[in-house]
Amino acid sequence: MHDTAAPITVISSMATRQVLNDLADVYMQHAGQRVTVESVGGVAAARRIEDNEVFDVVVLASDVIARLAEAGRVDATSRVGIARSGIAVAVAAGAARPSIDSGAAVREAVLAARSIGYSTGPSGAHLVRLFEGWGIADAIASRIVQAPPGVAVGTLIARGEVELGFQQMSELIGVAGVDIVGPLPDDVQALTVFEGAVCATARAPAESRALLAFMAAPENDEIRQRYGMEPAR
Template identity: 60%
Template sequence: MTKAVCTTAAVTGISSMATRPVLAQLAAAYADETGCRVSLVSVGGVDAARRVQAGEPFDFVVLASDAIARLAADGHIDAGSHVELARSGIAVAVAAGAARPDIGTEAGVRDAILRAGRIGYSTGPSGVHLNRLFVRWGIADAIAPRVVRAPPGVPVGALIASGEVDLGFQQLSELMHVPGIEVVGMLPDAIQAVTLFAAAVCRTAGDRAAVARFLAYMASPKADRVKREHGMELV
């Protein structure tokens, strides 16, 4: 890629925590290739959407596609700039060295939850999905005293590693590189929920052409290897 003439000090973006490692690596690679810097802020997805809605001066946002759609409907982003980036499924993790439960079937996951001490999940799409499963299985009330909901921006893996949680659920990309834990595997297909992550140009963007170039880079084959390294599926 030919180094571009950057008309701004840096392209600025905000994302949910699920894509933080991927975006950080892609931003560094993009800067090396083009000379154009990308500055990123990663927070809980709900907080990221709120900050875009409040008009904070970000050039782009990366969130689950349904959150991007809501921001577009309210006029906070340029709907025509929407690009799909990657998909990510929900994984299950325990502390390093702990017994690994059988999660090969829906019944196995349900039993593992019922036997676990403390169960952790996030405030993001994976947590919403787990809550629905608990209700569907009729165990929500029974396990409520043992459920630990990670605060926005706090990885479930960190709670597992610290001993605050015994069995944790979150996007694979957020669990796979956390020290002190082991990923048992993915939720089985029957109860899996795959989140599609997308990016879009914010209404507050400055140099829209520069932002569009970075979004195109993130959606290009050049980004595929990095996405796979972080447990994400290509779109």
């Protein structure tokens, strides 16, 4: 039996930081079990799991969790969808909001922007493919500002380093100095499913499975929605 005085340790990317912290707080009230969440850049989180750093649970994009499962770094049978997240567009607070009603409108907004910011995570990878597909990657290359791992695009917007920013909606909500224009339109949107799994190094595997079941449960959908996320079911 796991000592409830010892916290269940979770590592995640920044995209799920807020929702996991809220879920951890509710779980403490519900089960009396402490949970600590460390959120870092997704690439760094995956590397730490690959290096067998001791954590009970990892929450990352589903394709990364699949890779960790294949490598034996997480228990493949423990995988559970935590949330589905879309990409949003943001500008500095009070700045003019470009039209983003369609993919064509977003393309025009990007071409008109003095600087364009995106992350090193799944949303950034999607933007890179989108710009290449639109045939504008070379034209805007000098205006691209990629946020360093673990740094929110919203922070760069608020500082004035980025005029038009793209990131997971959950990472833009609540950032001071930033206005969210809205989600990317359906024709260019990409939804990322974030999954949780029990780590191979877990000290409390049974309790970790119970935590994951709680995090995925429908009664916690309001917490997901608070941060612009949907259930992954």
